[in-house]
Amino acid sequence: MKKILTIAFVALSLGACKKGFDINDNPNSSTDAYPGLVLTNALNTTASSTTGSYEFYRFASPWIGYWNFSGAISGFLEERSYNITPSYAGATDTWANLYNNLEDYEYLETQSKVLGKPYFEAIAKTMKAFDYQYLVDFYGDIPYTQALQSTKFIRPKYDKAQAIYEDLANKLDTAANLFKANIGKVASTDLPYDIMYGGDMTLWGKFANTLKLRILLRQTEMTGRTDYIKSEIAKINANGLGYLTAGETANVQPGYLNSSGKQNPFYSSFGYDTQHNPQSGHQYYLAAEYSIDFYQNNDDPRLGRFFSTINDGAGTTYVGHPFGPTATEAEKPAYISAIGPGLVAYPDDASRAQPLITDFESLFLQAEAAERGLISGDARTFYEAGVTQSFIALDLTTDQAATYLSSSSVANWDDPANTGSGISAESTSYDDKLILIIKQKWAAANGFNDIESWCDYRRLGLPADIPISNNPAATTRKIPVRMPYPQSEYSYNPDNVLAEGNISQFTSRVFWDVK
Numbered sequence: 001m002k003k004i005l006t007i008a009f010v011a012l013s014l015g016a017c018k019k020g021f022d023i024n025d026n027p028n029s030s031t032d033a034y035p036g037l038v039l040t041n042a043l044n045t046t047a048s049s050t051t052g053s054y055e056f057y058r059f060a061s062p063w064i065g066y067w068n069f070s071g072a073i074s075g076f077l078e079e080r081s082y083n084i085t086p087s088y089a090g091a092t093d094t095w096a097n098l099y100n101n102l103e104d105y106e107y108l109e110t111q112s113k114v115l116g117k118p119y120f121e122a123i124a125k126t127m128k129a130f131d132y133q134y135l136v137d138f139y140g141d142i143p144y145t146q147a148l149q150s151t152k153f154i155r156p157k158y159d160k161a162q163a164i165y166e167d168l169a170n171k172l173d174t175a176a177n178l179f180k181a182n183i184g185k186v187a188s189t190d191l192p193y194d195i196m197y198g199g200d201m202t203l204w205g206k207f208a209n210t211l212k213l214r215i216l217l218r219q220t221e222m223t224g225r226t227d228y229i230k231s232e233i234a235k236i237n238a239n240g241l242g243y244l245t246a247g248e249t250a251n252v253q254p255g256y257l258n259s260s261g262k263q264n265p266f267y268s269s270f271g272y273d274t275q276h277n278p279q280s281g282h283q284y285y286l287a288a289e290y291s292i293d294f295y296q297n298n299d300d301p302r303l304g305r306f307f308s309t310i311n312d313g314a315g316t317t318y319v320g321h322p323f324g325p326t327a328t329e330a331e332k333p334a335y336i337s338a339i340g341p342g343l344v345a346y347p348d349d350a351s352r353a354q355p356l357i358t359d360f361e362s363l364f365l366q367a368e369a370a371e372r373g374l375i376s377g378d379a380r381t382f383y384e385a386g387v388t389q390s391f392i393a394l395d396l397t398t399d400q401a402a403t404y405l406s407s408s409s410v411a412n413w414d415d416p417a418n419t420g421s422g423i424s425a426e427s428t429s430y431d432d433k434l435i436l437i438i439k440q441k442w443a444a445a446n447g448f449n450d451i452e453s454w455c456d457y458r459r460l461g462l463p464a465d466i467p468i469s470n471n472p473a474a475t476t477r478k479i480p481v482r483m484p485y486p487q488s489e490y491s492y493n494p495d496n497v498l499a500e501g502n503i504s505q506f507t508s509r510v511f512w513d514v515k
Contacts, residue, residue: 035111035120036193040254042104043195046127047252047354049097050134051449052265054281059090060450063479064442064457065290065466067339068323070283071331080324081473082480084505092486094138098131099147105131106148119186119201122178123194126208129168129175130356133215136161137455138483140510141500143493155493158500162511165215169232172212176239179205195254196356205241207250210362212236213243213375217368218512221459233374244362246389251353258350265354266447271344278312278333282344287337290467291446292320298410305342305394306446312338324469342394343447358448360389364441371433380413383437387411390444411440430460438462454479458513480505481513 050056059079061067069076078088086092109124111117135142144164146156179201186199197203213236216229236243244250256264258274270281287307295303296318309315311334318337325331343349363386370379384405391401405411413436438456442463445453456462458481468477482505489497501508 033107033111035108035115035117036190038104038108038111039120039123040193040195042101042108042127043252044254045097045101045104046130047356048265049094049101050130050451051356052252052269052354053094053097054269055090055093055097057270057281057285057447057450059084060454061285061447062288062323063466064450064453065288065294065323065463066446066450066453067285067291068288068321068331068336070286070333070336071321076284077471077473080469080471082469082476082478082505083473084480084484086484086487086490088484091138091483092488094483095135095486096488098135102128102131102148117190118178119182119199119204120190122175122182122201122208123204125171125175125178126204126211129172129208129215130211132164132168133211134451136164137218137451137510139485140482140508143496155496158496160511165219165512169212169215172208172215173235173239176205176208176212176236176241179208180239180241196250196252202241203244203248203250205239206244206248207357209236209239209241210244210357210365213362213365213369214357216374217365218455218459220372221514222512223514229374233369243366244357244359246359246363246385248362249353249359249393250356252356253353256351256353258347263350264352267344267349267352270339270447271349272346274347274350276346278338282312282339283333285339286331286333287318287320287339288467289320289322290465292318292337294410294443298408300404300408300410300443301396301400302342302391302394302443305340305396307337307340310335310337313341322470323467324471324474339447355448358389358393358444360386360393360444361441361449361452363389364437364444367437368434368441371431371437379433379437383413383433383440386437386444387440390440393444393448411436430462435462458510459515461515476506478506481507481509 057067062069062079069080078084084091105124105128109121109128112120112124132142132144140161141158142161142164143156144159144167146153149156183201186201191199197207212232216232219225219229256262260274263271269279270285272278272282292303292307294300295306303318307318310317310319319335321331321336363382366375366377367379367382367386369375370377370382387405388398388401391397391404405413409415413433438460439462441456442453457466457479466479468479482503484503484505485497485500
């Protein structure tokens with residue numbers, strides 16, 4: 001472990017010295033960094049730029065009903081009103097961070113080929129797909145075939161989002177086959193550089209397959225897409241590695257500590273500093289009324305793990321507040337539940353690993369795919385395993401999960417229509433089992449990956465009863481379906497971004513969002 005931590009922190013120190021993102025940087029200009037060191041830093045950067053980042057929660061968490069904004073501050077009008085512009089930080093920072101991260105993976109892939117490190121090459125391909133998928137999910141058409149080649153394409157063209165998705169699926173097949181071919185062949189000296197799976201090629205192959213399944217399920221509502229999805233799943237079946245299952249969460253762990261600059265990235269944004277003072281994110285984001293009601297009304301033991309009682313655990317009741325109103329005295333942290341000990345327990349969670357794809361997300365993906373007849377296996381088994389692993393991730397017990405699954409009408413597979421929370425009433429377009437899967441996927445993802453719930457809402461309209469902002473400035477009362485392109489593109493790549501036309505956060509849908 002000491003060797004792993006040493007390598008990790010050397011790589012993180014090198015990464016901290018990098019200059020800011022510039023789309024004109026040439027990722028292939030440097031040839032003196034060993035690919036392993038680049039991998040360590042790149043994986044940690046992915047964790048801090050996606051599921052561990054402030055930007056991944058600042059708009060999705062309130063829009064999808066998990067968190068709300070504290071009355072201690074009067075800001076966040078963009079999120080409360082849905083009035084998102086190209087200068088919005090959630091759009092500009094995500095674009096810059098992901099392309100910056102992609103430069104590292106591009107270098108890793110190139111140098112791994114030069115040095116004959118196919119396992120590093122496969123990881124690079126997989127993580128590029130991870131980053132590019134989110135760029136497509138946020139923005140639609142993006143620079144892809146000409147991206148990361150600034151000496152050749154200073155102003156890269158935009159590729160069609162669907163074509164990018166299809167190429168990502170192909171690249172994940174290639175990666176999975178490389179992982180399979182290199183099981184047990186990773187050099188022992190290279191194992192510590194992999195801060196996610198420690199060089200376990202089987203788990204990496206499962207991660208690549210799970211990511212591809214996520215990509216394919218995004219496209220289920222598109223007319224005439226079923227045959228394509230089935231043919232792509234057949235390719236997953238052919239490599240024989242399967243998907244992530246219980247206990248196989250993709251956890252990035254460089255050796256996080258409760259020390260300044262070394263905390264888990266999610267915790268450092270939404271938890272506490274080393275002296276147990278709440279970080280700004282812990283004070284700015286409090287419980288939404290919608291999520292408190294869901295967990296509380298359904299006797300869900302996860303309530304006390306996702307949220308604290310009022311006054312950051314000093315009180316005895318759980319309270320959330322509605323989304324949209326401007327700040328009031330009653331909405332300050334003393335009167336509203338905060339992000340809870342299942343996500344930011346002091347000081348233990350400062351050093352916990354940062355998940356990229358959880359085992360329960362993978363199981364819910366498999367449950368949906370099985371319910372749709374796209375993969376073999378029993379949808380109920382996948383679903384109940386997903387709920388159980390959600391409980392385990394919050395340090396709850398399998399017995400608590402079993403009780404919840406059998407007694408709660410909002411979780412019971414045999415009786416999804418008999419619910420006080422409206423499962424059967426949510427939609428006439430989907431069967432009750434699919435609605436149940438997505439509702440519990442939403443219930444589990446809180447604080448683990450709110451973007452996935454936003455994507456499910458755009459794709460399926462589920463959960464259907466997510467509240468809409470009642471802020472007076474919200475002239476369009478509708479959850480946005482995308483992010484606008486960042487202002488930097490209009491400044492430095494104007495011809496190509498303007499060719500995409502006028503972008504509206506309410507009507508310019510990503511290709512797979514056809515509802």
